[in-house]
Amino acid sequence: MIWQLDLSVLTLIVICAFATIMVKDLLSAAIIFGAYSFLMCLLWTEMGAVDVAFTEASVGAGVSTVLFFAAVYQTSRKVGARKSGRLLSKAFALIAALLTGLVLVIAEADFPGFANPFTPASLHLSPYYITQTLHDTNVPNMVTSVLADYRGFDTMFETAVIFTAGLAVIAILRRFKKEDRHDLPEPYVISEGYPDTIIRFVARQLVPFIQLFALYVVAHGHHSPGGGFQGGVILGASFILLAISFDFKIVLGIMSERWNVLLGNIGVLIYAGIGFLCLLLGANFLDYSMLSKVLPATDKIMARSHGMLGIEIGVAIAVMAIVISIYLNIVSHGKYDKGL
Amino acid sequence: MTLVVILLTLTGLVFFFATTIGILRFPDFYSRMHAAGKGDTLSSLIILLALVLYNFHDINLANLLVAIKILLIVVFIFMASPTATHAIIDAGYEASIKPWMKKPEEES
Numbered sequence: 001m002i003w004q005l006d007l008s009v010l011t012l013i014v015i016c017a018f019a020t021i022m023v024k025d026l027l028s029a030a031i032i033f034g035a036y037s038f039l040m041c042l043l044w045t046e047m048g049a050v051d052v053a054f055t056e057a058s059v060g061a062g063v064s065t066v067l068f069f070a071a072v073y074q075t076s077r078k079v080g081a082r083k084s085g086r087l088l089s090k091a092f093a094l095i096a097a098l099l100t101g102l103v104l105v106i107a108e109a110d111f112p113g114f115a116n117p118f119t120p121a122s123l124h125l126s127p128y129y130i131t132q133t134l135h136d137t138n139v140p141n142m143v144t145s146v147l148a149d150y151r152g153f154d155t156m157f158e159t160a161v162i163f164t165a166g167l168a169v170i171a172i173l174r175r176f177k178k179e180d181r182h183d184l185p186e187p188y189v190i191s192e193g194y195p196d197t198i199i200r201f202v203a204r205q206l207v208p209f210i211q212l213f214a215l216y217v218v219a220h221g222h223h224s225p226g227g228g229f230q231g232g233v234i235l236g237a238s239f240i241l242l243a244i245s246f247d248f249k250i251v252l253g254i255m256s257e258r259w260n261v262l263l264g265n266i267g268v269l270i271y272a273g274i275g276f277l278c279l280l281l282g283a284n285f286l287d288y289s290m291l292s293k294v295l296p297a298t299d300k301i302m303a304r305s306h307g308m309l310g311i312e313i314g315v316a317i318a319v320m321a322i323v324i325s326i327y328l329n330i331v332s333h334g335k336y337d338k339g340l
Numbered sequence: 341m342t343l344v345v346i347l348l349t350l351t352g353l354v355f356f357f358a359t360t361i362g363i364l365r366f367p368d369f370y371s372r373m374h375a376a377g378k379g380d381t382l383s384s385l386i387i388l389l390a391l392v393l394y395n396f397h398d399i400n401l402a403n404l405l406v407a408i409k410i411l412l413i414v415v416f417i418f419m420a421s422p423t424a425t426h427a428i429i430d431a432g433y434e435a436s437i438k439p440w441m442k443k444p445e446e447e448s
Contacts, residue, residue, distance in 0.1 A: 196430055201424040206416075 005046060013272045021296040024079050039062035051143040054217075058233040063323055066240055067195045070330045073188045111239065136306040141220045147227070148174035148308040152286040156271050159228075159315050163268050166322035168259070174335035184333045187250060189248075196245075205244035208271050209239040218316045228312035232267075232319025239324050246336050250333065257336060267318025278307075286311075341393065348390035355383035368440035369432050377425030379416060388414050 016036035021031050039061030044053035089301075104106055112119040129150070133142040147155050157258030176180045211234075243251040275286040282289035288307025289300040298306060332338060362375025392407045 184384075196427070197428075199423060199427050202419055206419060 001046065001106050002223070006043065009039055009043050009046070013043070025077060026072045026077055027069070030065055030072060033068065034065035037065070045273055051141075051147075051227070054225050054230050055233075058237070059231045063233050063240070066237070066244075067326060067330060070327060072335060074330060110212050136301065136303045139305050139308060141222055141224060143225070144227055144308060144312075145304075147309055149286075149288065150189050152275070155315070156275065156286070159268055159318050161270055162322050163264055166264055166325050169326045169329050170193065172334075173329040175334045181335055184335065187331060187333050187338060190340055199245050203241055207238050207242055210241070211235060214238065214316075218312055219309070220309060221312050228315025229319055231244065231312075232316035233323055235316065235320040236323030237328075239320075240327050243331070248328075251328065255260055255324060257322075257325075259327070260321050260328075262321075264318050266319035266323065267314045267316070267321060270314030270317065274307060274310050275315070302333070319321065327340070341396070345390045345394045348386050348393065351389065352383045352385075352387035352445065356380050359383060369437050370429060373425055373429050373432070377422055384417050384421070385414055388417075392447050397409045 013036060016032050016039060020029050020032045020036060023032065037056055039058040041053045041061060044050070044056060044206040094162035116122065129142050129146055133145045136138060137145045139145040139149075175184065214231045214234035216231075217226035217234060218228055219225030221231070239251050239255060240252075265335050274288070274291075277294070278287050279285050280289050281290040282294050286307075290303070292298045292300050295303055295306055328336065356379065357380030359375055362379060363372050366372045366375055376377070388410055392410050395403050395407050397403075
């Protein structure tokens, strides 16, 4: 750790956070928020948490900025005029925020000091993961093994949270019937002018390599930073790049709505299905070592590695489908006829 | 070897500095994007090349793989960064932002 670098990055992060709240133009706010995510990514890389930094770069700085842009383009760019008055509710909000902050500050005193080597977590838990991961699971990247094996139950519900977010977006925005649509405004479309050859050509050349890289990130998550979430987001982003540079329709041609929702379901189902398969084979839920009974030529240790790969693939499929689905719903006002 | 790495990094930093000055000081949108697109691409390229060379302090297969990955990033930046600049400038042109003229345009 280089404390000068940490300090300057942290200062910039605080400045970006305040600027995001203060700025009136929502598009600028989205850009500054992207810069904030990128700085967080730098900070995490600097602290050695490369997996988290990768997630922040792909989700925070990448896809969520695009989703904010899409939402701003389809709604309004300016912040609505702040209503004056309502002093009572403002005072109440201030008091509530201050009280919450006070409680957090009091609770913070009970935490062990930062990087204190004598906390229970540092005495027992971390040394176990650091020394035994390779022996237990044959996976060099211990972040992946903690995330997908030791704490696999947590990650399953994280995937379920993303799936639920996709379902919520579909439930709120999607309009199936014609009579529900007439009061909606026409979506904003950028590609109505002449088609830009340069952008289209470069996007067409880059998309296969982006998808190849995403597959590499998913499959190589055991050995290097990366995994299902990052790879899935990159896969989804490649489709969003196609939608922006070409047309809304081309993505729907590759990945129709039916397939999209189905893939989201299948991804979560793969994860839970592997868990239930372990249960069926006589082990605990998501205890992959029992998978060696069905997988050919694997012992119990290698089976845990393969089980992790299986659930990472499930996560990647679910995340990709949900990211595409959220984007398509936002840009087309849920009508799926045209969009950004 | 180290001398070359230092030299390349310094060159890249000088180009980055020029890019920053260009973004801050150029008079209008188009010339500012020109500075950002050109300078940013070239300086990233030079600094990444310096990293490739720095990586070869001892030559083995692992270092070679890392070098190839950095070179792939170079290729990606070389394609993506100018295209992104082009896309932004194109959007500005379609939004009919007026370019800067040496003489102020006479109001008609």
